[in-house]
Every structure is written in C-alpha cells, then in structure tokens.
Amino acid sequence: MNTRTFSALAEPNRLRIVELLRDRPHSVNEIATHLELRQPQVSKHLQSLSKAGLVTVHPVAQQRIYALQPEPFQQLDDWLNSFERSWTKRLSKLDVYLERMKEG
Amino acid sequence: MNTRTFSALAEPNRLRIVELLRDRPHSVNEIATHLELRQPQVSKHLQSLSKAGLVTVHPVAQQRIYALQPEPFQQLDDWLNSFERSWTKRLSKLDVYLERMKEG
C-alpha cells in the first residue's frame, strides 16, 4: 500500500468531494454548489484526486464530469483485509507478547 | 468518516510502522531498528498514531509496547463498504449521466 490514496483522502474537502461522488458523478460546478466551495478550489482538489487516481474525467461540452475510480478503493479494501486476517491472531498475540516482555 | 485516520496513514514512515505492527506488537526500539529510523522520530510518529486512535500503549518495565487498535480500521472498512454497495449502480449511472448531459 502506498500513501497516495491516504494523502488524497486526508484533506477534509477532498473527502467530502469523494463522498459526494459516491452517489453519482458530478460536474465541477455541481460539486462547488453542493459543498459550498469556490470553483477554483474544487478544480484544484479534483486535480489532486485525479493525480492520486481516485477520479476520472469525462468531458461533456464545456463541462467536465468527475466520477470515482474503483481501483484505489479496491486496493484499500484488500489492504484492510490483510489486517483483519491477522486480527484475532494479533489480539491474542498481545497478551503473549506482554507476558514474554515481563519475564525478560 | 473523518480525516484523522487518513492523515495518520498518509505519512510513509507511519504507514510502515502500522504495517509492522500488523504482524505483532513492537517496542519503540524494535520499530526503530526494523525500519531504520531514529528513535525520537519513531516516538513522535507513535504519538501521532496514538492521537489518531490507531495504536495503544502497554508499558512493560521501561519499554512501551505499541499495538494496533482495531476500531479505526473497522470503521474504515465500513466506510469502504458503503462505496462498494453503490459501486455497480454508480458505474452504470455514469453512462446514463453522461448521456443526459450530452442531450442538455
């Protein structure tokens, strides 16, 4: 797992954009209106999200429709699963580990 | 979903720490050794992770054993599921949306 996805989602307004796009694709102006943000900031955030591979653009006339890109979210899900697989193991390991430490 | 978890994981060295702790809990020095980081930086990153709720501390003698905290990861997983549920819907919606735009 790389940090690009996390960095992209670490910014509150970007996270709001992503959650808005979860429902359906939106144009830049739609996003700005719904989230009460200024258009240039929305464009800039969309560039960030685009560079991180989280969204794709679809030009329609002068508008640009932004939509979510599934892959990074799938990757994130896979990464999380790698934790949950070792989760119960890890939890029980804590006791074992602490005991071992206390004994020296 | 809040951005605290994402911010915490957006830093490369912190992500490495988390992935190290996925296997089993580690002391500060163990982390520093494994990841070839200086101890103060490891401590600082662990404070960040702790404030974000991603890790817990267990003192054993002078050592402090850090372990992952499941909840934030579970939350993240829940959040991701909210995407995947609307994923197929969203994908097919894109075409519909684009067509609608083109038609005005």
Place this chain on the structure above:
DNA sequence: CCGTAATATTCCTTGACAAGAATATTCCCA
C-alpha cells in the same frame, strides 16, 4: 539512591500544501 536503558519532548529549520484573488484556457453557440 545512582547509573543506565528506554522513551519522550523541545527547539529549530525547511518543505508541502490549502485558500484567496486574479487571470487564463477551453469550447459551445448565436
């Protein structure tokens, strides 16, 4: 209690990045 191992904290400098304002670009349509 003292020395030392283990960890935490402070101070400083530097780089990244977000918002605002202004401007540039793109592209349709009359």
Place this chain on the structure above:
DNA sequence: TGGGAATATTCTTGTCAAGGAATATTACGG
C-alpha cells in the same frame, strides 16, 4: 467569429508537519 459559460492555472500568503539535534523524563537493577 466573438461572447459567455465552465473549468483550469498562477501567484501569493499563512499554516502545519516532519526531520535533526539536543535534552528531558521515566523506571528498573544493583
């Protein structure tokens, strides 16, 4: 083809966070 709508880019400024170095704190063992 020129005007306006939609979006992107640039520049500046302020804030925040990371790393390095040094130092402080904590807590065990002798």
